[in-house]
Amino acid sequence: MINKLWIFFIVSGSLFLIINGKADILNNQIISSGKTTLDLILQIFPLLAIWLGIMNIAKKSGLLDKVSKAISPFLSKLFPEIPKGHESLGLISSNIIANLFGLGNAATPFGLKAMESLQTLNKDKKTASRSMITFLVINTCGVTLIPTTIISLRLMHDSTDPTSIVVPCMLVTFISLFIGLIIDRLFAKRYK
Amino acid sequence: MKLISNLFIPILVLIVILYAAKKKVNVYDSFVEGAKEGLPMALNMFPPLLAMIFGINIFTSSGLIDDVFGFLKPLFYMIHVPLEILPVAVMRPLSGSFGLALLNDMYELYGPDSFLSILSSVIQGSSDTTLYIITLYFGTIGIKKIKYALWAGLLADLATVILSIIIVPLFF
Incomplete structure (x- = not known):
């Protein structure tokens, strides 16, 4: 899937640029994408390392287990494949909570750790497990209470009411999460 | 809302460290190991x-x-x-x-x-x-x-x- 999409992006984009005589832009994009990626990773990496450190403390002290036990009744409904009290439940909940508070940067390390933890439960290491996909759907739905980036952009443009989008956003994001989870369930049944 | 958002990370960090200290975990080593x-x-x-x-x-x-x-x-x-x-x-x-x-x-x-x-x-x-x-x-x-x-x-x-x-x- 990703493979085909990738070919489509590059071939259609390149041909379109060449036909329109914008080969210089194409050149530029090909050369600069490495630097763009490196910049992005350099942006993620420092915080990633800090959170991995903090999380390891939480893991060693048993706090992560405790959190995961407290919320596992809810999550085990969504992730029936994960055994009760498994480490990944705590990481998934931390990721969701951080996302809820609009802390995308803090949420990513939890999410990556959760995926690693889900991978230990996965029988076929090359193929996505059902739990992984459910977890990703929750993430791609962008569940958040306060879309901070957009509010600050609105503020920058002198909006009369920058936070007016908060309530509609909340409604849309939670209903779409609900729909996303239903879609995920339907797919999971079909793929069995 | 902004205050809650701003306090979320510091409080989380404090809770994690204090809880670990109470449980007599070597907090420093755990952090370094995790960051690695x-x-x-x-x-x-x-x-x-x-x-x-x-x-x-x-x-x-x-x-x-x-x-x-x-x-x-x-x-x-x-x-x-x-x-x-x-x-x-x-x-x-x-x-x-x-x-x-x-x-x-x-x-x-x-x-x-x-x-x-x-x-x-x-x-x-x-x-x-x-x-x-x-x-x-x-x-x-x-x-x-x-x-x-x-x-x-x-x-x-x-x-x-x-x-x-x-x-x-x-x-x-």
Whole structure:
């Protein structure tokens, strides 16, 4: 899937640029994408390392287990494949909570750790497990209470009411999460 | 809300450290050990992310989408949905920075409180960069077959767009 999409992006984009005589832009994009990626990773990496450190403390002290036990009744409904009290439940909940508070940067390390933890439960290491996909759907739905980036952009443009989008956003994001989870369930049944 | 958001991380850090201290865990060593995992993780992250950014940048800079949208215009007038939101809806799952740039353009063009801007903001604010998340998360742990993950994610994004078109007029 990703493979085909990738070919489509590059071939259609390149041909379109060449036909329109914008080969210089194409050149530029090909050369600069490495630097763009490196910049992005350099942006993620420092915080990633800090959170991995903090999380390891939480893991060693048993706090992560405790959190995961407290919320596992809810999550085990969504992730029936994960055994009760498994480490990944705590990481998934931390990721969701951080996302809820609009802390995308803090949420990513939890999410990556959760995926690693889900991978230990996965029988076929090359193929996505059902739990992984459910977890990703929750993430791609962008569940958040306060879309901070957009509010600050609105503020920058002198909006009369920058936070007016908060309530509609909340409604849309939670209903779409609900729909996303239903879609995920339907797919999971079909793929069995 | 901003205060809660600002206090969230510091309080979380304090709770983790105090709890561990109470349990007599070597907090310092645990931190160093955990932080060490960051390097291999960042290294694993690089190749899939590079591939995705390489492809997406060529595609988004080509202007292909704008031309295709011009084509679809009459159809959109028929169902009473402003065509202008389509780029936002399509680009949102592909690229976070591109989506934000589009939103910025729209604020400048129509004002941040216009219906179009609000609709685009809500679409953007209630979804995430699906393709980036899938690439990053699956790529980092080495998953090759993603099964229906992309479809599920994109269908949920479509639901977000449709819901926004229904819900936003109720508020504004």
